[in-house]
Amino acid sequence: MGEVEKVFISGLSEKLTEDKIITEKDLDSEFATEIIRYGGKDVMTCLQCGNCTGVCPISLKIEYKTRTTIKYCQFGMKQHTLNTRWVCATCYRCYEHCPADLNPAEVMIALRHIAIREGIIPPFVKAAAANLMQFGLTVKPDEAMIKERVKMGLPDLPQTKPGWSQVRKEVVAIIEATKYDRLLGITSKEGVE
Amino acid sequence: MTQPENTTDSKSSEKEAIGVFVCHCGTNIGGVVSCEKVAEAASKIPGVVVSKDLKYACSDLGQEEIRKAIKEKGVNRVVVASCSPRLHEFTFKKCVEGAGLNPYFMHMVNLREQCSWVHMKQPEMATAKAIDLVRMGVERSRLLTPLSPREVTVEKSALVIGGGIAGIQAALDIGEKGFKTYLVEKEPSIGGHMAQLDKTFPTGDCAICILAPKMVEVARNPNVEIMSYSEVVDIEGYVGSFKVKIRKKPRYVVEDKCVGCGVCAEKCPVKVPNDFDCGFGTRRAIYVPFPQAVPLKYTIDKENCLYFKTGKCQLCVKVCVNEAIDFKQEEQIVDLTVGTIIVATGFDAYVPLRRGVYKYWEYKNVITALELERLINAAGPTGGHLVRPSDGVEPKRIAFIQCVGSRNIKLQHKYCSRVCCMYSIKNSQIIMEHSPDAEIAIYYNDIRAFGKGFEELYHRVREDYGVEFIRGRPAKLTKDPLTENITIRAEETLLGKITEREYDMVVLAVGLTPAAGTGPIQKMLSLPVSDDGFLQESHPKLRPVETAIEGVFICGCAQSPKDIPDSVAQAKAAASGATTLMIKGKHIVEPLCATVTPELCLGCGLCTDVCPYKAIDLLDKDGQTKAVVTEALCHGCGTCAAACPQHAIAQLQFTDQQIASEISAALGMNNGAKDSAGGA
Numbered sequence: 001m002g003e004v005e006k007v008f009i010s011g012l013s014e015k016l017t018e019d020k021i022i023t024e025k026d027l028d029s030e031f032a033t034e035i036i037r038y039g040g041k042d043v044m045t046c047l048q049c050g051n052c053t054g055v056c057p058i059s060l061k062i063e064y065k066t067r068t069t070i071k072y073c074q075f076g077m078k079q080h081t082l083n084t085r086w087v088c089a090t091c092y093r094c095y096e097h098c099p100a101d102l103n104p105a106e107v108m109i110a111l112r113h114i115a116i117r118e119g120i121i122p123p124f125v126k127a128a129a130a131n132l133m134q135f136g137l138t139v140k141p142d143e144a145m146i147k148e149r150v151k152m153g154l155p156d157l158p159q160t161k162p163g164w165s166q167v168r169k170e171v172v173a174i175i176e177a178t179k180y181d182r183l184l185g186i187t188s189k190e191g192v193e
Numbered sequence: 194m195t196q197p198e199n200t201t202d203s204k205s206s207e208k209e210a211i212g213v214f215v216c217h218c219g220t221n222i223g224g225v226v227s228c229e230k231v232a233e234a235a236s237k238i239p240g241v242v243v244s245k246d247l248k249y250a251c252s253d254l255g256q257e258e259i260r261k262a263i264k265e266k267g268v269n270r271v272v273v274a275s276c277s278p279r280l281h282e283f284t285f286k287k288c289v290e291g292a293g294l295n296p297y298f299m300h301m302v303n304l305r306e307q308c309s310w311v312h313m314k315q316p317e318m319a320t321a322k323a324i325d326l327v328r329m330g331v332e333r334s335r336l337l338t339p340l341s342p343r344e345v346t347v348e349k350s351a352l353v354i355g356g357g358i359a360g361i362q363a364a365l366d367i368g369e370k371g372f373k374t375y376l377v378e379k380e381p382s383i384g385g386h387m388a389q390l391d392k393t394f395p396t397g398d399c400a401i402c403i404l405a406p407k408m409v410e411v412a413r414n415p416n417v418e419i420m421s422y423s424e425v426v427d428i429e430g431y432v433g434s435f436k437v438k439i440r441k442k443p444r445y446v447v448e449d450k451c452v453g454c455g456v457c458a459e460k461c462p463v464k465v466p467n468d469f470d471c472g473f474g475t476r477r478a479i480y481v482p483f484p485q486a487v488p489l490k491y492t493i494d495k496e497n498c499l500y501f502k503t504g505k506c507q508l509c510v511k512v513c514v515n516e517a518i519d520f521k522q523e524e525q526i527v528d529l530t531v532g533t534i535i536v537a538t539g540f541d542a543y544v545p546l547r548r549g550v551y552k553y554w555e556y557k558n559v560i561t562a563l564e565l566e567r568l569i570n571a572a573g574p575t576g577g578h579l580v581r582p583s584d585g586v587e588p589k590r591i592a593f594i595q596c597v598g599s600r601n602i603k604l605q606h607k608y609c610s611r612v613c614c615m616y617s618i619k620n621s622q623i624i625m626e627h628s629p630d631a632e633i634a635i636y637y638n639d640i641r642a643f644g645k646g647f648e649e650l651y652h653r654v655r656e657d658y659g660v661e662f663i664r665g666r667p668a669k670l671t672k673d674p675l676t677e678n679i680t681i682r683a684e685e686t687l688l689g690k691i692t693e694r695e696y697d698m699v700v701l702a703v704g705l706t707p708a709a710g711t712g713p714i715q716k717m718l719s720l721p722v723s724d725d726g727f728l729q730e731s732h733p734k735l736r737p738v739e740t741a742i743e744g745v746f747i748c749g750c751a752q753s754p755k756d757i758p759d760s761v762a763q764a765k766a767a768a769s770g771a772t773t774l775m776i777k778g779k780h781i782v783e784p785l786c787a788t789v790t791p792e793l794c795l796g797c798g799l800c801t802d803v804c805p806y807k808a809i810d811l812l813d814k815d816g817q818t819k820a821v822v823t824e825a826l827c828h829g830c831g832t833c834a835a836a837c838p839q840h841a842i843a844q845l846q847f848t849d850q851q852i853a854s855e856i857s858a859a860l861g862m863n864n865g866a867k868d869s870a871g872g873a
Contacts, residue, residue: 047638047639048686049596049638049665049666049686050664050665050666050668050683050684050685050686051665051666051667051668051684053668053684053686053691054665054666054667054668054669054682054683054684054691055668055669059684059691060691065684065689065691067684067686068689097550097668098603099596099600099601099602099603099666100600100601100602101602101603
């Protein structure tokens with residue numbers, strides 16, 4: 001919506017805006033099918049009761065709230081949904097409270113898959129994925145923290161469990177086999193010992 | 194008798210003349226399957242003398258073709274390849290019978306549901322399958338045996354289980370038509386849930402004011418015997434003669450002597466919470482649940498009576514001038530024989546979960562709608578003055594939360610309870626009439642105002658009273674520890690904004706669940722239950738009050754949640770169904786039952802265990818134990834025939850040989866009549 005003009009009527013002013021009528025060509029009729037293919041199987045079943053928005057811990061901080069996002073997905077308004085889905089913490093509270101036993105979090109995850117495939121990749125996602133491939137950690141300690149760790153006699157990177165480096169290799173193998181590294185434009189080469 | 198008629202065996206071993214009729218069913222079958230090809234293929238099967246394709250076999254023209262074939266071509270086995278037997282088996286049986294052939298010489302092959310509808314996109318393969326199906330049907334038709342239906346006498350009396358509005362109406366209708374009716378109610382008074390309600394939607398009639406005259410009418414009807422404070426403990430038998438055992442619980446008050454003066458209750462020193470008022474008010478240990486009770490006979494609540502607890506008191510005995518109190522009364526078992534049964538066991542209001550989001554058990558000011566009905570009822574504990582439970586102050590800001598315990602898949606309650614939208618709208622109207630300065634908000638998902646006058650009431654509460662409708666399911670309720678006010682957090686979905694608003698009281702619009710008392714009755718009668726837990730009718734549209742058990746009818750909320758007008762209408766329908774049977778006095782029982790070959794039966798009793806209708810008994814015959822089928826109880830499900838390790842039980846019209854002949858035909862193993870006859 002863009003502001004077009006200001007109208008003055010005996011001292012009062014009211015902003016007029018120009019909104020666009022949504023037509024068939026703005027809608028992607030295959031969008032819901034695509035979401036279902038990527039695991040958001042409940043997208044069309046939602047009855048829009050709004051319980052999920054009410055229980056969502058992040059809903060006050062986001063423009064497209066849980067229920068609204070599902071509605072946009074049902075409608076096929078792809079461009080409204082792909083940028084904002086990374087804040088969902090997949091805490092599954094929406095799933096826990098949904099009276100229809102639907103899982104909105106799965107729809108959010110499906111939207112991320114679609115966003116990646118469309119090339120909409122926020123930098124932090126790329127960084128996290130690269131860290132996972134290189135170090136086996138999505139959140140890698142920064143320089144200052146590594147210095148601190150060494151000072152305390154800890155290994156520079158936390159090793160979460162025995163056989164950890166083997167597990168990391170297996171994760172890398174899966175990522176490479178599914179070509180996710182190419183989708184994200186990342187590589188594991190630097191991190192391999 | 195349902196035994197195959199041996200006299201006709203010689204006739205059936207004569208050369209079969211089979212007529213095959215392939216129905217197009219408009220384009221239902223004909224649009225996919227090439228019916229001409231099927232008829233042509235069938236004509237080449239040995240023994241088939243007539244093979245035709247018909248546009249609509251069920252039409253007068255189609256039936257005429259079948260009759261003509263029987264009369265002119267001497268056809269003695271008819272195979273109709275059309276729709277499901279559920280739809281038209283009866284039609285074709287009648288048609289064949291009209292032409293002078295035993296109706297059980299007709300066999301239906303399902304080309305619609307089981308072929309054309311499921312293979313819409315593969316017409317050629319569907320045609321090939323249709324030919325196979327017809328071939329199987331033809332082979333089976335060779336082995337059909339003539340059967341004749343059996344008649345049972347219908348006792349001219351009815352049992353109505355449940356004394357709510359549905360049961361009362363059904364008993365009244367049957368009694369009016371002159372048949373003896375027993376109305377059994379487990380509570381001390383008839384009336385059911387309707388007696389608890391304040392007013393009824395959409396007209397605002399006072400519930401008890403319109404119910405009480407009906408209760409009196411049913412009590413006065415000479416044909417209706419009300420058995421209150423009684424429970425059905427056992428039902429045996431079948432349509433026409435059900436043997437029923439009823440337990441009359443002891444009231445400790447002689448019904449014939451009690452005149453309902455109430456002096457005993459005035460003197461009774463024990464006060465306990467009143468269940469009828471949802472625990473808000475109190476009643477004495479000797480009580481009637483409400484002033485308009487029918488029968489107006491006092492009942493002693495044994496658990497709370499001082500005499501039963503300590504052996505002392507007996508104040509009621511002292512004041513009763515009619516000497517009606519009898520502490521030595523014991524329960525009685527009454528045996529009845531009735532021809533028909535109507536199950537009107539009603540519903541239980543949903544009780545919110547103890548750990549639920551809406552904190553019903555935690556916050557005093559969160560109440561259910563049934564509790565609200567008692568709080569706004571002029572005959573209720575507060576005399577119709579609405580107060581909130583925490584401090585007895587009149588609440589000004591009231592919220593209703595819809596769909597509590599309905600439309601919730603997690604609770605296994607997928608269904609809509611149908612009445613909650615309207616009773617919340619009705620209750621908001623009553624509250625606004627009493628205190629016009631109140632503010633009411635209804636949190637809803639969808640408003641279902643579908644009945645006569647319902648939408649108008651929905652409009653009126655917005656127009657006249659400014660009741661606010663908020664579309665959104667509340668996510669969280671919190672309580673102010675000082676004021677005990679409740680704050681509701683919810684998304685107002687039409688705005689897309691999250692709202693938090695404070696209310697003095699919150700009413701949960703609880704749904705309807707199957708009554709706990711329905712379970713034992715359902716087991717006694719082996720009634721089918723639908724997905725939602727309510728009793729299943731025979732056909733959702735065309736047989737709405739009949740059940741799979743003949744002679745047993747259902748009505749009211751036992752069948753599904755419904756409002757008062759629907760319950761009354763259904764009760765009248767059930768009464769009409771029951772009286773039809775009783776007026777005829779006779780009922781035809783399908784002969785498709787299981788038969789035991791006594792020579793093969795070892796008396797192991799496996800069949801008695803698996804039979805869902807309790808139709809098989811083990812009886813001693815000449816020192817040997819044998820299974821015996823009660824034909825009127827048998828539904829012909831075939832479970833026993835499948836379970837019998839000795840192959841001693843045959844399911845008439847579905848014998849092992851008949852089914853084997855179809856399988857052989859499907860596998861192309863038999864070539865015509867000779868082989869299949871040999872196989873049998």
